[in-house]
Amino acid sequence: MAKKVNVLVVGEGGREFAIAKKLQESSHVNQVYCAPGNVGMTTVGVLPVAIAETDFAQLIQFAKNHGIAWTFVGPEDCLVDGIVDEFRTAGLKVFGPDARSAQLEGSKDYALNFMDNYHVPTARHATYRNQTAAINNIDQFGFPVVIKENGLAGGKGVVVAQDRAIAIKTVKEMFANGQARLILEECLVGPEYSMFLVVSNGHYRVLPMAQDHKRAYDNDEGPNTGGMGAYSPLPQLSSTVRQQMITRVVEPTIKGLAAGGYHYHGILYIGLILTATGPKVIEYNVRLGDPETQVILPRLKTDLFELIEAAINDQPLPTIEERPIACFGVVLASKGYPTKPLYGQHLGCFPNKDNIEIAYANITGKLNSLRGAGGRLLMVISEDRSLQLAHNQVYKYLAELNEPECFYRHDIGAKAGL
Template identity: 80%
Template sequence: MKKQNVLVVGEGGREFAIAKKLQKSPHIKQVYCAPGNVGMASVGVIPVAIAETDFAKLIQFAKDHEVAWTFVGPEDCLVDGIVDEFEAAGLKAFGPDARAAQLEGSKDYALNFMKNYHVPTARHATYRDQTAAINGVDQFGFPVVIKENGLAGGKGVVIAKTRDEAVRTIKEMFANGQARLVIEECLTGSEYSMFVLVSNGHYRILPMAQDHKRAFDGDEGPNTGGMGAYSPLPQLSSAVFQRMVDEVVKPTVDGLVAGGYHYHGILYIGLILTDEGPKVIEYNVRLGDPETQVILPRLKTDLFELVDAAINDRPLPEVTESTDACFGVVLASKGYPTKPVHGQKLGVFPAAANIAIDYANVTGTANELVGAGGRLLMVIGEDLSLQKAHDQVYDYLARLDEPECFYRHDIGAKAGL
């Protein structure tokens, strides 16, 4: 196979990790990322100044640069039909089409899919009317989970502890323009992130990870896009993992086939291990951020070969993963996620053994980085054990002087770290 050019769509830490992993493949000539970020030059990836929403320019770029295929990172593009547009132009894009992307684009749609194909999830109801939602909330008990129906960047979920908080949340969500809300019973148990590479009924499971959604230590504060992650999961037994495959993954993939879905892409399954067994919290139709940054370094199988086989309907290579551990902590702008500081000058991030920096929301130049709000970057450690990787990351973060930023100090606590 001659060396290929590929294009990654997106600009955050997830796309940084995807592009970096692809760039290491011996099959790759060049990885482009649109729009990318200024930090990507540090790993040999070329940022391209095209907005991820400008499908026409992305298509033209892919044609002009003989791109073998395009890996789509963000959910918004997938829901808006970027894969459909690329395929209409005779190009290959890795990700679900717009119909299949509704599994993330609409919570109600996803829950109906789970019901139809017998995938275990929480007891739930969808409401289009504020009064009906308030009248219906009591049937779920408290705390109760209230979700915006549409895309919310991982932040459109409130766990209301009391009826007053639930009513206030319902009113606020409808006032903010939500046409539908989903209310669910609050499931309890450990949460896990599973990423499944799907190719028309065939699948491979990538290394497992655990994400940390709350902004502050002790799982306090508002939900964020994710403040840190680690892989592997020492607390997850092989028997429980097999239950997840048998009771969740298989019926989900079978449902995609039975429903006639066009799916060549990644399916994220957010799982919670309840007393009754594993249940699905949500589907996403792409890799997650920050889990991507810790699972891809552990993936020994060539990512290019995996995606290339999936997108061309060839047999999927087996997935093998490293025995090493990977641990990552997000450095975020002060005030994130509600009112993040923008424009702070970031110091130099010195090279250190077994430490990588995956850049996300940064601008400026490679030598003078400036924060662009939200999650700025992730400090990632790889080592023989999770404890060693954990210690290296936190030692590195402790040496930084970034007063306009913050990070969580307890990532990995549920693994006993």
């Protein structure tokens, strides 16, 4: 067998926990490092490295010093800021889109123009550079109307305004908070799905699909968050509709990347909504999702290292094989998230139990005495032969916790009949 290699994952959250864990399980991998990582990663054999994800020079030096075969970039901020370009300039292999391609997430206006240019179905939309123009055109979109910040917002820069008064207030607040542009869109109606592609210069593979839950509270109420829970597979999604998504959305997207001269080697997320007239795109992301990654990767039978290795080196991509299991996860978030999350609360420890694993994210301290570091703290995950069994185990574990300074949603998976 070929010599085992070291790989580096950039990032520190639950998504990077899941990526690093899956890579560490590969027979091809000696050691996975994660920069900066979090203390919880040591529970799965991954070594955190005290280098900020924004310190590209130090990350490059670390990769050279530790014989890193390639680096997997997790967070969108780094990708938009050009980490891939800098690694390549330094002669290092890296998985992720370059800065130009990352504009598909970095600017919603840019992404919508791409969709228009390459005939990818999406909502009716318009971009505005000043408050007056936006307010004067609100009525064109009907109510509710979707209002989006143009730039990166950690999954939270979207408001669905139910009436004109809320819409005007939102527009004024977004411009007052420094937005140079914002987007108004018609509100599409239908179930939402998360599709992730591994893309390698015109070739792609579709990873197992998941459904995310964006609103903070039960019954899809409260503000948008980065995501409060997810599950995979999707019993409510037929293979016919999935193929329709590939034909109508994925294929024109991949052809658009080729036609536009994007040398894309990375993950492409397509946020889909199944409307009465077929699937449409809500948004693109240029990386794996959080919390979807935590339920998708455990279902992947294909070796993740082999898949990424092939993509980086422009080799034929292996076929995606899925394990015949269901995976279900619920996020434990800090009280006050997403607007004013509590920091520093004592969390204690979270032992793994039968069929329960913890994907750590925003935590500090020692494993037997953890503290919250704001936002989404961790995710409780179960895999089993059915979604219902996995769902029951996760909620049983959460019910036994005593975490008064945290909260979680109680209805993850309701759209799958759980």
